[in-house]
Amino acid sequence: MRTHTWHAHARTALVGCTALALGLTGTLTHAHAHAQPHSRDLGRETLPAGDGWGSEGTGTTGGAAAGAAQVHTVTTWAGFKDALKAGGDAPKIVKVRGIIDPAAEGCAAFEAPGYDFDAYLEKYSPENWGLDTDLSGEPADSPEGLRAASAAGQDRAIKVEIPANTTVVGVGKGAGIRGASLQIKGVDNVILRNLTIEAPLDCFPQWDPTDTDTGAWNSEYDAVVVHGSTHVWIDHNTLTDGRYPDSTLPEYFGRTYQQHDGLLDIVRGADHVTVSWNAVEDHSKTMLIGNSDGAGATDAGKLKVTLHHNRFEDVGERAPRVRFGQVDAYNNHYVVTGEQPYGYTFGIGASSQLYASDNAFSLPAGVSAARILKKWSEAPLTAENNYVNGRKTDLIAVHNAEIPAETLRSGAGWKPVLRTKVDRPRAVPGIVGARAGAGKVR
Template identity: 60%
Template sequence: MTRRVRATLLTSCAALALAAPTVSMAAAHPASARPVPAGHDVLPAHDVLPAHDVLPARDGWASADGGTTGGAGAGAARTHTVTTWQQFTAALTAGGPGPRVIRVKGTLDATGTGTATAIATGTGTGGCAAFAAEGYDFARYLAAYDPAVWGRDRPVSGEQEELRAASAARQAAAVKAYIPSDTTVLGVGGHARIIGGSLQIKDADNVVVRGLTLESPLDCFPQWDPTDGERGAWNSEYDSAVVHGSTHVWLDHNTFTDGAHPDSSLPSYYGQLYQRHDGELDVVRGADLVTVSWNVFADHDKTLMIGNSDGAGGTDRGKLRVTLHHNLFRDIVERAPRVRFGKVDVYNNHYVVPRDGYQYSFGIGAESQLVAQANAFTLPAGVGAGRVLKKWKEAPLTADHNYVNGERTDLIAAHNAQFPDEALRSGAGWTPHLRRHVDHPRAVPYLVGHRAGVGRLR
C-alpha cells in the first residue's frame, strides 16, 4: 500500500471518527464525576473505532508521516479467520505481499498443551518436551552447572548447555510469528487469546494489532549464567510482542499477562528464581512511530522496554518515537516503560502499583527524552511517589500534571527529595503535538479501568 493511499484512507476514516459527538464525564459516570478543567477535552463517544478502521489522525506517533492503516483495503480474499497457531502463521504469508487482515478466534496455543511438570522442567509428553533435543536432560543440566561444582566465575559450556541451546532454537522457530507490512491482526469478540507465541513485528511497516490477550511466552529452556550478578541468574527469551526495526505500528486494546504462570508459580534453582519470562512488549533496534493505546499490562516484572542497549545510538538515535496513552499498568514491577534515546510521550495511563516488589515505573535511560503528563498513580502505603522514577543515565524529562492517589504531584521533585544522589533534571526539550485529547488525571482510573484491554473494542 502506498503512503498516499494510506494517507487517503486515514483521512477519510478519521474524519468520520472525529465527527462523533462528545459526552460529558458526568453523564458517563455520575457517581464519581469530577470537573474537567479548561484545556482538557472529554472523550468522543466513538473514540474506540470499529474493528477495521485505521488509527485516527493525530493519535500518537504512529499517526505521523502517512499514518497507520494496517490491512485496510485487504478485501475478502485476503481476510483470514484463524483458530489455531498453525493457521495463524500460514495466514501471515498467504498470497504474498499486500494488505491482509487476520481475525483471531478463540485460543491459539503456540506450544501445545502440557502438564505443569512438563512446563516447569521441560520433560513429559507435551508442551516444552516437544522442543527438547535428544539427550537434553534438565536434571543433568542442574547437576553439571551447580555453582558448587561449576563455580560462578565462567559462563556455562559443555554437552548439556549445547543441548539446551539446540532445544531453545527449536522452541524459537515454533513460537515466533513474523508479522509482515500492511497487516491487521484482530481479535474476534472478547476471548481471542495467544498462548506461548511471540509476535515479531520486525523490519515491517504499517501494522495494527488489536483486541488480543497475549499470554507471556514461557521459555522452556532458560540459560543459567553464573556470572550475572553476585549470585548468578536464569535468563530467558521471548516477549509477547516485539517491534524491531519497524515503523507505523499501532497496538490497541490488548491485554498482556503472565496468565497461568506468574513468577510466583515458578521454582528456584541454585537459590535464584527460575525465570521463564522476558518482557511483555519491547520497541527496539531502530523502531519508530509507534502508538500503544488502551491496553492492559498486568502482573509482570520487566514489562515494556523502549531501546534495549546504551550502545545502540547508531540505529536508535532520532527514532524510537513512541506514544503510550490510556493504558492500565497493574501490578507491574518495573519498565513501564524504561526508555533509551526515544522521544516518548506517556499520558493518561493508570499505574496500580503492587504492594510488594515494586521497583519503578519510568526508567530514564541513555539520551531518553520522556514526556510523562496527566497520568494517574495508585500507590500502596509505604511506597513513596519518588519511587515512580528511576535514573539509569543522565537525561532530562518532562513530568507534570501527574496525580498520585488523587493528588497532583511533582514526580521529579518527589524523586529528587527521596533520592538526592540520583537527582533528575526537568525539561525533555520537546512538546508532544500528536494527541487527540487529554483527559484529567482524576478521570483516568475510571476511563482506563472500564475501557482498556481485550473485549472493549466497539
C-alpha cells in the same frame, strides 16, 4: 529420562489448553471483504489522525485496504502462520477466533533427545561448576548443549513474523494468543488489536554463573516485539503473564528461575508507534523502548512512541524504560497492589526524552512516589500534572528529595502535539479501568 517436577507441572498446565485448541476446528478461511450493514469491522479500522506518534506522516492503516481474498479468520496456530504468509506484503486482515497456542503440548514437545534438567542442575550448580566460567564452550552433547538444542526447537515453534500492511485482530471478547512471540520486524504499517496475549514461557532458561556476583537465569522471548518497524498501532489488547506470573516461578541455585523476558519491547530503530487502551498485567520486565545504551547509530532520532490510556497493574519495572526516544506517556493508570514485586515505573535511560503527563498512579502504603522514576543515565524529562493516590504530585521533585544521589533534570526539550482528548488525571482510573484491554473496544 528424568525431568524436574516443576517442568512436569508446567507441562500439565499447558496441556490443559490442548483440548481447547483441538476443539477449535479449521485452520484458515476467507471472510467477507466488508462488514455487514450497520455492523462494526475492527479489521477495517485505522489509527485516527493525530492519535500519537503512530499517526505521523503516512499514518497507520494496517490491512484496512485488504481485498476479499486477503481477509482470513483463523482458529489454529498453523492457520495463523499460513494467513500471515498469504499474499506477501499485500494488505491483509487476520482475524483470530478463540485461543491459539503453539505451546499447548507443553515443554516436553520441544526437548531435544537426551535433555535432562536434573542433570543440568547437577553439573552447573555453583558447588560443582563455580561462578567464574560461563557455559559458552560446552559441547553439543553436554547438558548445556542439549538445553540449547531444546531452546532452538522452542524458538522455531513459537515465533512468528507479522508482515507489512497487516491487521491482526481478535474476534469478540474471547480471542487470544498464548505462548507465542509476535515479531513485528523490519516492516511498516501494522495493527494489533483486541487480543489477550499471554507471554511465552521460556522452557529452557540458561544459567549464567558470571551474571552478577551470584549468577542468574536468563530467558528469551518477548510476547510482542517491534524491531526496526514503523507505523505500528497496538490497541485494546490485554498483555499478561497469565497463568505464570513471576511470583509463581521457582528458584534454583538461590536465584529465580526466570522464564519471561519482555512483554512489549520497541527496539532497534523502531519509530512512530502508538500503544493505546491496553491492559498490561503481572509482568516484571514490561517494556523496553530502546534496548542498548550503545545503539545511538540505530536509535538516535527514532523510537518516537506514544502511550496513552493504558492500565498497568502489578508490573515490576520498565513501564517503560526509555533510551533515545521521544516518548509521550499520558492518561495511563499505573496500579501497584503489592502482589508482585515493584521496582519502578519510568526508567530514564541514555539520551531519552520522556514526556509524562496527566497520568494516575495508585500506590499502596509503604511504596513511595519517589520510586516511580528511576535514573539509569543522565537525561532530562518532563513530568507534569501527574496524580498519585488522587493528589497532584511533582514526580521529579519527590524523587530528587528522597533519592538525591540520582538527581533528575526537568525539561524534555520537546512538547507532544499528536494527542487526541486528554482526560483529567483524577478521572483516568475510572475511564481506563472501564475501557482498557481486550474485549472493550468501543
